Amino acid sequence: MEKIILPKGTRDIGKPEIFIWYHVENVVRQEAAHYHYIELRTPLFEHTELFARGVGEQTDIVQKEMYTFLDKGGRSITLRPEGTAPVMRSYLEQNLHIHNPRMKYFYMGPMFRYERPQTGRMRQFHQFGFEAIGFQSPASDAEVILLADRIYQKIGLKNVRLEINSLGCKNCKPLYLEALKKYLRNEATQFCKNCSNRIETNPLRVLDCKNESCQNILHNENFPIIQDFLCEQCLTHQSQLIHILESTQIHPIINPYLVRGLDYYIKTTFEMKTEELGAQNAIGGGGRYDNLSDVLGVKGVPGVGFAAGMERIILLLQKQISSKEFFQKPFVYLSPLDQQGEAILLQLSIVLDEKSIPFYLDFSDKSLKYHFKNAQRMEAHFIIIAGENEYQTKTYTLKNLLTGEQKAVSQETLIGDLLEAYQNVKNT
Numbered sequence: 001m002e003k004i005i006l007p008k009g010t011r012d013i014g015k016p017e018i019f020i021w022y023h024v025e026n027v028v029r030q031e032a033a034h035y036h037y038i039e040l041r042t043p044l045f046e047h048t049e050l051f052a053r054g055v056g057e058q059t060d061i062v063q064k065e066m067y068t069f070l071d072k073g074g075r076s077i078t079l080r081p082e083g084t085a086p087v088m089r090s091y092l093e094q095n096l097h098i099h100n101p102r103m104k105y106f107y108m109g110p111m112f113r114y115e116r117p118q119t120g121r122m123r124q125f126h127q128f129g130f131e132a133i134g135f136q137s138p139a140s141d142a143e144v145i146l147l148a149d150r151i152y153q154k155i156g157l158k159n160v161r162l163e164i165n166s167l168g169c170k171n172c173k174p175l176y177l178e179a180l181k182k183y184l185r186n187e188a189t190q191f192c193k194n195c196s197n198r199i200e201t202n203p204l205r206v207l208d209c210k211n212e213s214c215q216n217i218l219h220n221e222n223f224p225i226i227q228d229f230l231c232e233q234c235l236t237h238q239s240q241l242i243h244i245l246e247s248t249q250i251h252p253i254i255n256p257y258l259v260r261g262l263d264y265y266i267k268t269t270f271e272m273k274t275e276e277l278g279a280q281n282a283i284g285g286g287g288r289y290d291n292l293s294d295v296l297g298v299k300g301v302p303g304v305g306f307a308a309g310m311e312r313i314i315l316l317l318q319k320q321i322s323s324k325e326f327f328q329k330p331f332v333y334l335s336p337l338d339q340q341g342e343a344i345l346l347q348l349s350i351v352l353d354e355k356s357i358p359f360y361l362d363f364s365d366k367s368l369k370y371h372f373k374n375a376q377r378m379e380a381h382f383i384i385i386a387g388e389n390e391y392q393t394k395t396y397t398l399k400n401l402l403t404g405e406q407k408a409v410s411q412e413t414l415i416g417d418l419l420e421a422y423q424n425v426k427n428t
């Protein structure tokens, strides 16, 4: 029979890359705890209607990229393509807008989009995100951006820049959309097919087109930029946000072409970008979605959030930092020479576990030569050898594989000696 292989657009994540994932996940959880954003684990699948309304019928995600199927009960089910709509669904379903309107959430896990796979873009991919629901103040936008910035810094990413824009509100955004459509219609014949289809239905998405000739038409002195259309309230919101960010040493760049092509995104929008991943230059982004609750059935719940693609962050980390830095902690290779040795070392494993010293116990071969070779291959830091002889004399061999230092230690001092040696390695 033929072997079974992975579905296209998925991958196994294991050694050594998995240690980088642990690092990123640990930082995200730690920062979420510091800022008191509490994790919400929503299901991996939802009613299709949630994303059709909550992401938007006109988006690429809903039109082309969703994993949608009928379950055995005939319901239309979709694997979640993003995290914000499920969080808002949960919030509204529990009537928190009435009982406890101010909530701060975080989430982390797999998302699914049927896209053409390429480096940093998978069909099953992973995101973490933060949502602050119930807050109007630009300081809430600033907190979400600051939190993202803190996370990138603690993860160890370098050369990440923050771009922001405002999409206006229900008063000023329509005026801009009219001016934008007017401009786009004039140039309609020159745009790519995707863009010319979007001019009437979703003109903001045209600004996102990666096509160079489309970008050339947009980067023109006659192009209407949204900053010129913002109302007093939106301008104030933006300038307060920038003021707060500057006070925390974050220096955003205003990019009038930065958009989210959904109706209910208003005011703040932002992206974190890098020059080091080619076309996949956004490693996180978000914005204010004060009208999202409206399409999910409850009017006027403000919210602002941020989401980051973990695959791209990990790719960037692999470029910037030697992956050795994320490797497993030093560990002890336990090498039994016979049955007696196996019993002794299994007992010892309990003590090591109590002391939080990682170890690896190998039962496959009894020869010393095999164990030394295997311990070196696995990059163990220490090896302890035990067998019948050691059991009789109550003396064991402890060797530091990095320095080559080897000594015979008595049963009484074994743990003390090992602990000391282990702490020394851990601290260097």
Ligand SMILES: [Zn+2]
Pocket: 168, 169, 170, 171, 172, 173, 230, 231, 232, 233, 234, 235
């Ligand atoms: Zn406005």
Ligand SMILES: [Zn+2]
Pocket: 191, 192, 193, 194, 195, 209, 210, 211, 214
């Ligand atoms: Zn285009």
